[in-house]
Amino acid sequence: MxxxxxxxxxxxxxxEVSVTLKGGEVYDGVLAGYDQHMNLVLEEGDNVTIIRGDNLVSIQP
Amino acid sequence: MxxxxxxxxxxxxxxEVSVTLKGGEVYDGVLAGYDQHMNLVLEEGDNVTIIRGDNLVSIQP
Amino acid sequence: MxxxxxxxxxxxxxxEVSVTLKGGEVYDGVLAGYDQHMNLVLEEGDNVTIIRGDNLVSIQP
Amino acid sequence: MxxxxxxxxxxxxxxEVSVTLKGGEVYDGVLAGYDQHMNLVLEEGDNVTIIRGDNLVSIQP
Amino acid sequence: MxxxxxxxxxxxxxxEVSVTLKGGEVYDGVLAGYDQHMNLVLEEGDNVTIIRGDNLVSIQP
Amino acid sequence: MxxxxxxxxxxxxxxEVSVTLKGGEVYDGVLAGYDQHMNLVLEEGDNVTIIRGDNLVSIQP
Amino acid sequence: MxxxxxxxxxxxxxxEVSVTLKGGEVYDGVLAGYDQHMNLVLEEGDNVTIIRGDNLVSIQP
Known part of the structure; x- marks a missing residue:
């Protein structure tokens, strides 16, 4: 709690997480990593995407 | 005071809190966590949402 | 001075204070708290609002 | 110099100073205080206004 | 993982990486360097581009 | 060099310097002071202007 | 590499470098200096321009 x-x-x-960015884009993928700035590493099949934390609005596990 | x-x-x-973001979106949920940057964790039923603090305008308990 | x-x-x-935000919104209330980032706690009757400091333009006591 | x-x-x-903000607004008043972030306190008659430094474009004494 | x-x-x-910026531009190239701010050095043939990290949305290896 | x-x-x-701000405005004046944030003090005749560094795009001596 | x-x-x-700013402007010149914030000093003939690092998108040597 x-x-x-x-x-x-x-x-x-x-x-799996769903990530919404300030520009409105949504990224779905498996959360493979993160750091204290909320930079994220998402994996979807063979594709890896690093997302810079300062673009994030919300993350939904 | x-x-x-x-x-x-x-x-x-x-x-319960109601959270207003810079983009005008409003999130309602139970405040399940926060940190010193005002990053928030909201729960609404089975859904969990992490909101990045730098998007916040206001929080109404 | x-x-x-x-x-x-x-x-x-x-x-009582009147707080103007970057988006042009104005919040009125009793200043119930603040911190060094100018995050504010306003009370108006039974309603409490936390305002994140980086949205502020001005505060008028 | x-x-x-x-x-x-x-x-x-x-x-007296004249303060121009990023939104184009101009505030005139007597400079009653400031801090290292260029947050300002302006007085004009009985009115006091705290202006958050990150909104400033320029200050003209 | x-x-x-x-x-x-x-x-x-x-x-090879594909880099998407906040303005929507996409840069493709070989990642030749980076630093802790996610400033990047991309090479494409003889061309070298330094990209400032605070413009990044995502990096896809 | x-x-x-x-x-x-x-x-x-x-x-004399010519200073261009993010909003496109150009300020000309004698550079009378600066600090490590690139906050500037410009003088033009009897007028003094303090410019907050985070508005700067470029400075041309 | x-x-x-x-x-x-x-x-x-x-x-020679070509510098692209967030506003889309492009500055060409000889890179005469820089600091850890990526503030730059460009020279083009007799003209010197200081560019504040937080406006940069990319630098192409």
Missing amino acids: TDRPLDVLEETLGS | TDRPLDVLEETLGS | TDRPLDVLEETLGS | TDRPLDVLEETLGS | TDRPLDVLEETLGS | TDRPLDVLEETLGS | TDRPLDVLEETLGS
Whole structure:
């Protein structure tokens, strides 16, 4: 009930997430990594995408 | 009367909040977590949403 | 005559303020708290609003 | 001739300034305070306005 | 599975990447360097481009 | 040939500069001061203008 | 092959560069200096231009 945001990301590693960016784009993929700036690594099949954290609006595990 | 903003968030854990973002979107949910950047974790039923703090305009407990 | 901005906020605790945001919105309420980023806590009747400091243009006690 | 910006603000305390913001608004008043982020306190008659430094374009003493 | 974003960049050195910027532009090239701000050096034939990290939306190795 | 930007500002103290801001405005004046954020003090006759560094695009001595 | 962005700038000192800004403007000149914020000093004939790093999109040596 009192998970901090980065704790939730840690628990989400290896699971599907839906990421909404400031420009309105949505990225879906498996969360393969993150760092303290909320930069993310998403995997979808063979495709890997690094997303810069300052573009994020929300992340839905 | 002199609560600091993060103290108010701390007291609000587990309660409903309404969050307004810079883009005008409003998110409602139970505040399940936060950090010192005002990154938030909201829960609404089974859905969890991490919101990046730099998108926030206001939070209403 | 030489009050620093956070000193003025400190003196304003418990009094009415009018807050103008970058988007043009105006929030009125009693200043119930603040921090060094100028994040604010406003109270108006039973309603509490946390406003993130980086949205502020001006605060009028 | 080689005054640093905050030194000029210091010398301007108690005098009239004209402040232009990024949105184009102009605030006139007596400079009653400032801090190292260029947050300002302006006084005009009985009115006090705190202006957040990151909105400033220019200050004219 | 739990690579951090900068680890993925490190592994990608010398390989083709596709970089999307906030303005919508896409840069393709071989990733020849990066730093902790995600500033990038891309090479495409004889052309070298330094891209400032704060413009990035995503990087696809 | 290898002057750093703040070194060039230092050498320019007391000389005319033309400053272009993000909003497209151009300010001309004698550079009377600066700091490490590129906040500037310009003088033109009796007029003094403090310009906040984060509005700058370019400075031409 | 693994040059960091500031290393590439260092090697480029004294050579022509083409600099693209967020507003779409392009500046050409000899790179005469830079700092860790990617603030740049460009020379073109007798003209010197200081460009603030946070406006940069890309630099092409």
